[in-house]
Amino acid sequence: MTKVKLMQTAEWPMKMHELISVMLKIQFKRSVEIYHSLINNSGMHVKIPESHLKQIKIQKVNINYEDGISLVAYHVKFNEDFNGLEAGAIARDIVKIRNGRWTYEDRTTRLKRGDRIYYWIHVVYDGLGYNLLDQQHVVTDFYQYDGTPVREADGNEIVCATPSNTKIFGNDTNFQLKRQNVCPGQLIFEENFDTLNTTRWTVIERFSDGPSYEFVVYMDNEDNVKVKDGILHITLTSLNDKYGQDFVRTGNLILEKCTGIAYTPECSRTPLGPFILPPIISGRLNTRSSFAFLYGRIQVRAKLPYGDWIYPCTYHYTFLITLESIDRHKTNITEYCDIIIALATGNPSLKSQNGQDLSGHILLGGAHVTDINQQSIKDNQLRLPNIISNTLWSSNYHVYDLEWRSGRISVKVDGEQYGEQQVPALYDTPVYVNLGLAVGGVTTFPDSCISGNYVKPWRNIGSKALYTFYLDEKNWIQSWRNADTGLHIDYVKIWAI
Secondary structure, eight states: OBOOEEEESSOOOTTOOSOEEEEEEEETTTEEEEEEEOOOTTOOOOOOOOOSOOEEEEEEEEEOOOTTEEEEEEEEEESSOOSSSOOOSEEEEEOSOBTTBOOOOOOOOOOOBTOEEEEEEEEEETTEEEEEEEEEEEOOOOBOTTSOBOOGGGTOOOOBSSOOOOEEEOSSTTOOEEEOOOOTTOEEEEEOOSSOOTTTOEEOOEEOOTTTOOSEEEOOSTTTEEEETTEEEEOOEEHHHHHOTTHHHHOOEEOTTOOSOTTSTTTEEOOBTTBOOOSEEEOEEEOTTTOEEESEEEEEEEEOOOSTTEEEOOSSSSOSSEEEEGGGGOSSOSEEEEEEEEEOOSOSSEEOTTOOBOSTTEEEEEEEEEEOSSSSOEESGGGSOEEEOSSOTTSSOEEEEEEEETTEEEEEETTEEEEEEEOOGGGOSOEEEEEEEEEOOSSSSOTTOEETTEEOOSOTTOTTHHHHHHHTHHHHHHHHTTSOOOEEEEEEEEEOO
């Protein structure tokens, strides 16, 4: 809902605190209809009239309504802001209600995606004038009157005011360009998790691998990945609880729905001495088989996990809510690149050996690279843009934004920009969306860091890192008890730029 700025020529009446809804709708084939509705305090919603007219859904804003309105005036300009209270390209005074609404329609003005509409509204109430100023909206998508989107696949030609740098890629093995004529500001991907769409999302089932080697096995079951009440929930469970006591040391685990390479350690493992099975089961899913893109703005509303050594993750990496390069699966790669939309550890208190705060109060985002062409794995995680919060990022839902352009990435949280990076051509590669939850691993947590009152038990270059983590369960499990260790995602949206 757009916040509005109200200017008035007299004191705003205290009673005038009900609903007035303004909806602009722009007709497809580049003609414009401006449709404003004043709605009474019954709470009634705007009804779009039945018609075959195609349109773009533009904007909905709210100001107040009370009986006593005698005039509503609409002033509109296209791709040029107002200079004061000038009339504009469209200037109409409406003095008569039609079907319970103050309505004006213009079916002659032609618009394209990317056009910017500037408008202000004047209302006369009980003889006094009130102005709604400085309003604007960018034309992005086309809709029928019934709310269904207009699709180019149906033979409709959609024209952009300016070309977009964003490219969308299909789901074949070569990731061929799927659609080239996207427009700036156009919504190209939207997932609200009303259901778990397995045509769009692949739920991963496989053991973790490099460079992070997270201490989990990813499985495709409702205990770890499910959609409920419009939210995607990814949760952690114990391998021993699922398969029996001490299964991590004595069991043989074959993943029946494995999405990795069959008959390899990606799909089946048997413990041997200190080389045990991962003690934790988690969930992960991605759009690799259905959707990838190059450049754009992605927004995710999510609640991050709480608990020692827990964090969001990706396919090869250790971070959730990331964009992963389609080149990730090529062999002989010495640098793994991904783009982190949101990363905060689950540890409520965590400091590096030199005192740097690494806890869940720190949010990171941006272009991330891991160099594995060395004896020890190194990455740029601690040098990424970051922001500190007085409360843990896992305490509430937040809206995470990342804008990715050629050579530049910027990150926001809850509308506040907290960082920008210049990035090399290494990142000019199509990516897909990854959502997941991980524990431990050998890249995210520096050696000798201190969580609360105990030191991280494993060494990242140690051959028994997983085993050492498991033996220290008495310490890390304390923070998991009676806590929300899951990752919860409300929506994912991506726009062209």
